[in-house]
Amino acid sequence: MRALAVVGARPNFVKVAPILHALEDVPGLEVRVLHTGQHYDRALSGSFIEQLDMPHPHHHLGIGSGTHAEQTGAVMIGVERILAEERPDALIVPGDVNSTLGAALAASKAGVPIVHVESGLRSRDWNMPEEINRVVTDRISDLLLCHCEEAVENLAGEGIAGDSVALVGNTMIDSLMRLLPAARAGGALERHGLSRRGYVLVTLHRPALVDEPTRLAPVIELLDDLARSLTVVMPLHPRTRARLEAMGAGAAQRLTVTEPLEYLDFIALQDAARLVITDSGGVQEETSALGVPCLTYRDNTERPVTITHGTNRLVGVRPDALSAAAREELARPFAEGAGQIPLWDGQAGPRAAEAIAALLATRVSSLSRRAA
Numbered sequence: 399m400r401a402l403a404v405v406g407a408r409p410n411f412v413k414v415a416p417i418l419h420a421l422e423d424v425p426g427l428e429v430r431v432l433h434t435g436q437h438y439d440r441a442l443s444g445s446f447i448e449q450l451d452m453p454h455p456h457h458h459l460g461i462g463s464g465t466h467a468e469q470t471g472a473v474m475i476g477v478e479r480i481l482a483e484e485r486p487d488a489l490i491v492p493g494d495v496n497s498t499l500g501a502a503l504a505a506s507k508a509g510v511p512i513v514h515v516e517s518g519l520r521s522r523d524w525n526m527p528e529e530i531n532r533v534v535t536d537r538i539s540d541l542l543l544c545h546c547e548e549a550v551e552n553l554a555g556e557g558i559a560g561d562s563v564a565l566v567g568n569t570m571i572d573s574l575m576r577l578l579p580a581a582r583a584g585g586a587l588e589r590h591g592l593s594r595r596g597y598v599l600v601t602l603h604r605p606a607l608v609d610e611p612t613r614l615a616p617v618i619e620l621l622d623d624l625a626r627s628l629t630v631v632m633p634l635h636p637r638t639r640a641r642l643e644a645m646g647a648g649a650a651q652r653l654t655v656t657e658p659l660e661y662l663d664f665i666a667l668q669d670a671a672r673l674v675i676t677d678s679g680g681v682q683e684e685t686s687a688l689g690v691p692c693l694t695y696r697d698n699t700e701r702p703v704t705i706t707h708g709t710n711r712l713v714g715v716r717p718d719a720l721s722a723a724a725r726e727e728l729a730r731p732f733a734e735g736a737g738q739i740p741l742w743d744g745q746a747g748p749r750a751a752e753a754i755a756a757l758l759a760t761r762v763s764s765l766s767r768r769a770a
């Protein structure tokens with residue numbers, strides 16, 4: 399039996415690594431890895447693969463940056479070719495990025511069963527490219543691995559239910575739990591001149607926010623103002639860096655701006671932050687698991703479980719609301735204790751591997767029946 403895992407962008411590596419590790423224990427299964435190259439900078443890709451102890455990808459498409467159609471189309475063309483060469487019994491795709499959708503579409507047309515990791519999340523915001531990627535990928539997947547009960551319910555609402563849906567928990571939290579001790583011991587706080595609970599950590603990268611100067615400028619202004627009273631650290635995604643440079647120097651005078659951080663340093667900085675402000679999806683989850691308050695600068699979230707069971711708060715996209723929420727949060731004593739989200743327990747990878755092994759066993763037995 400052979401499975402092909404397709405990864406392309408930073409969060410994919412974090413989600414898939416625990417599954418790849420657990421699949422090593424499935425007898426008679428060979429897992430191959432294909433990297434689309436959607437993310438190509440070492441800080442967004444290579445360093446994650448190394449720190450997460452993933453196998454070096456067997457195939458690399460090198461698709462790089464481009465429009466949505468260019469990226470998705472290039473992934474489809476490349477994955478179709480590798481599927482013909484490898485003839486896997488299943489394709490494993492995580493998340494909701496363009497690489498996820500492109501790979502799933504190619505596999506669907508080639509008749510290769512698709513396993514979607516982190517299935518069933520819905521923002522119900524069709525302006526988000528990720529929402530289109532999620533819904534379409536789920537619709538054509540054969541095994542839908544969910545990380546929370548709500549995801550299972552979302553799928554049921556769309557008529558997807560039964561044996562193809564498995565609630566396995568959050569593999570991203572497996573990675574976090576496994577590597578947190580190493581992250582804490584890695585000296586990231588010292589290297590960045592920070593003290594535990596003595597700073598606010600900010601990540602902003604969504605095109606809807608950062609590509610629009612009239613939206614980005616007021617947020618930077620308020621963060622800069624917040625930095626008068628507490629250090630504000632902002633690791634910059636390449637997209638955000640480009641937009642900030644276009645806005646001119648001086649826009650973020652008081653902010654402590656860094657390059658994108660490698661995985662271990664980023665989780666160390668989340669773990670010790672007083673507060674996190676983000677527009678990311680994964681950060682809402684990681685802060686919830688770490689018990690660090692998070693303000694999400696978006697109008698919606700596909701991860702409401704982080705609000706009901708975690709430490710996340712949705713503030714909308716009004717700078718004054720963000721400013722008020724941040725000041726309110728910082729005025730409160732820090733409440734120690736992580737959020738408790740069912741099945742976000744560090745064991746999601748083995749549960750996912752079990753579901754994948756069951757799918758493969760069914761497929762192999764039906765193929766051998768057909769051959770006989």
Ligand code: UD1
Nearest residue numbers: 407408409436437438439442463464495496527528636637
């Ligand atoms: C992608 C995902 C988003 C995910 C994010 C994680 C889609 C639609 N979006 O967004 O869901 O949260 O990854 O980071 O798939 N760039 C570099 N170096 C790189 C990669 C990108 O400089 O290694 C720059 C390029 O200028 C590129 C831009 O960043 O045009 C955006 O990269 P892209 O992969 O298209 O999307 P992200 O914004 O990273």
